[in-house]
Amino acid sequence: MTNSLPRFGASGDPAISRRRFLIAGGITVAGLAVVAINPFDSGDSNYFSPTLSGAGPFPDPTKHTFDVVIKSGRVMDPETGFDEIADVGIDGATITGISAPSSGESSLRGRSIIDARGLVVAPGFIDILSYAPNPYGIWFKVADGVTTNLGLHGIQSRAADFFSTYGSSAQRPPTHYGGAFSNPWTRSQLGLGVDDASSTKQIDALVATCDEDLRKGYVAVDFEPEYTPGVRYDEIKALAEVAKNHNVPATFHARYSDDMSPGTNAEALAEVLQIAQETKAQVHVEHIISTGGTFTMAQSL
Known part of the structure; x- marks a missing residue:
């Protein structure tokens, strides 16, 4: 399927053509991911968002351990049409990676794992x-x-x-x-x-x-x-x-x-x-x- 979410390929590089995106969101106490997406010109050398203070480049999922990973849930984002079984990686209060292992992308590792099998992970x-x-x-x-x-x-x-x-x-x-x-x-x-x-x-x-x-x-x-x-x-x-x-x-x-x-x-x-x-x-x-x-x-x- 075609979508614009920042996803990780097997090499750890974001699997995005033409434009790069930063996911910035929060996890509420209800345990739901809130996703916002900001497009960048393909000439940018990193994924820094000028609208988000302290936002940095995406971590390489083959080398990075996220603070929290919401694992194997049905991740849905109405804004982009993304709808796949995927892992969501969170560092601090920010979503810093989404990966769909079933599509050949890297599985995410986390210090804390939330098993979301059979559940929907979506903006609240x-x-x-x-x-x-x-x-x-x-x-x-x-x-x-x-x-x-x-x-x-x-x-x-x-x-x-x-x-x-x-x-x-x-x-x-x-x-x-x-x-x-x-x-x-x-x-x-x-x-x-x-x-x-x-x-x-x-x-x-x-x-x-x-x-x-x-x-x-x-x-x-x-x-x-x-x-x-x-x-x-x-x-x-x-x-x-x-x-x-x-x-x-x-x-x-x-x-x-x-x-x-x-x-x-x-x-x-x-x-x-x-x-x-x-x-x-x-x-x-x-x-x-x-x-x-x-x-x-x-x-x-």
Whole structure:
């Protein structure tokens, strides 16, 4: 098969034509390899990546003993289409070699061996529509191959508090994690009920809070107008502009979840798309089968 992963031939030289590649990745506590690939001009004399501090040339697998080798798993990389039974060599926190002995390449040696026969070794899955990690459910995600849990359904706390809580040794989850600014929760902190429209002063307060939380590490702005029917277009637009300024998406549990007037799926999607058009923010419709596409998926798409 044709692929672009840096693999080792019998001589130890990377079996790559025209371009050289560096694999740079990490091993999570879930035991999954995360692979990133950077192409280099064929005239380069080594495999050094200018974007990765301290990255060096690939070791010769006939002479090198890796810190860890994940052995004989089905190694899959969706980006390149690589899909073979192979060994993955890791030094420190970096993947430094992949070799497929069944294709005549060198078997990798390691100080520690993880037997992955019958298992898939792949970049970890990212759950983008989740909530804050909890000590029970997060382990089911790990079992499913999830290595990043993103609460883009909105986190019911300020960003500083969220990262302080889950950054502590007592609460730190076994995955990467992140969250979104929650418009419904923040409205409630200003004393707004679900049916209440916000004043200009309250919109200014929402914008300031959102801006600070994105600066503190939140990665999206969450809206749920079906659950907060009082939220008006001007409030959503003001916060979507903050999302655009921070280059993060605006995520929507849209305003309507059926195709019966008043309030149809088409109207729900029209509001989201108008926000995207006017603010140039990226938008993501959460579970379109539930809002914006219920019973009308083909037409909505």
